[in-house]
Amino acid sequence: MPITLYSSIGDPSSLAVSQALEYLELEHELVNISVNDSDPMPQEITRNNPQMEIPVLDDNGFILVESTAILQYLAEQYGKDDTLYPKDPKARAVVNHRLCFHSSTYYSYISRGAVDQLFPDHPTTPPSPQITHTIIALDNFTTYLKLLGKKYAAGDTVTIADFQLITATMCLESINFDISPWPLVKNWYDTYKLEHPTLWKIVEAGMKELSKVVSQI
Template identity: 50%
Template sequence: MKLYSVSDGPPSLACQQLLKALDIEYELINVDFGKSEHLTNEYEELNPQKEIPTLIDDDLIMGESNAILQYLADQYDSSGKLYPKEPKLRAIVNHRLCFNLALYYRNISEYVMAPIYYDYQRTPLGLKKTKMALDIFNTYLQRENSTYAAGNNLTIADFPLVTATMCLEAIDFQLDSWPYVVKWYENFKQKHPDLWEIAADGMREISYFEKNPPVSSVDHPIHPVRKNA
């Protein structure tokens, strides 16, 4: 098994967390986003979307971190707890995965990550959208009164939500206004320190680049590249 990953990318880190939780041996292949290695012809053959991560498991080649998480849990989690098969429980996990992808990580990434690596600015609108995402997640956790993102057991929904949230911690964004998010986030750290350390490695890298913005000499075909610090 191989995982093409970016070292500070929350979707990649979420997949690494699940692989660690499942105790699966795999080859980790770092893709240098700053050097646009994901835009090479070689990588495009693996992932026509030119996105990271990409998983290779025998003859299966797939991108999209949510799909990777779902596949790995279905294929390798003998306990059935990480991605429960009971329809209502699975529906909640699927919802949280979709919520993270469509709104939570999307808003956080635009506010935190894009201004570090590209020629974007943090704006009041970006902050408002980030707070809106936190408000919604806090409401879900409060309404369900659950220990984890999708119930009282660790599931694959927690990994992408944790790695999205750590982006905020990387820039010293205070979460005090969202007590249920804080409780869930700290619980994950305390109960799963080995999995948290995977996210923490990425967080330290993001935090470093927040203070020392990287300068890219490689033009990106979609996003305006940050040319100077």
């Protein structure tokens, strides 16, 4: 039976997992969950999921939540090699670092930064705390890319860390935030789009959904 992913089209974490499923060429079914619905969440969402979060992976009865844990599981369980999630301790440590950076800082700070775009009443001159957080996130990522000196976030090939970081960066594009002042980040982002058009198509669909929400505010 195919894997089932309970997700939302505009949710960055869901999009990260969807990319992994596509990259690994895994047969899967996407069940869209609207976070705005007043209807109770399906039992498949609430079971083993006290945080009531998406995405939720159901691999033939094996239920897993938290997008990073899902990405790690998929790469280890179904990876044709260890490209997505290297077995070498040092290479894996870099991937794990980027995943931690995404969770603790990059996506968290970008989410705060989006507030200014979504709610124009927030002050932007001088830079508000939200915009400042976004700048810090991009500055930090730039430093990591410079120190590593590779094509992607954790090496010369795409890893599960890129899936998370790409969807976070997509949030900035959805609100027309210009990342060109951070050329290393922009080059990484543009390279991903160019070299992985099928994966980017998944992300782009989510970006359009987020942009639609922004346009209605």
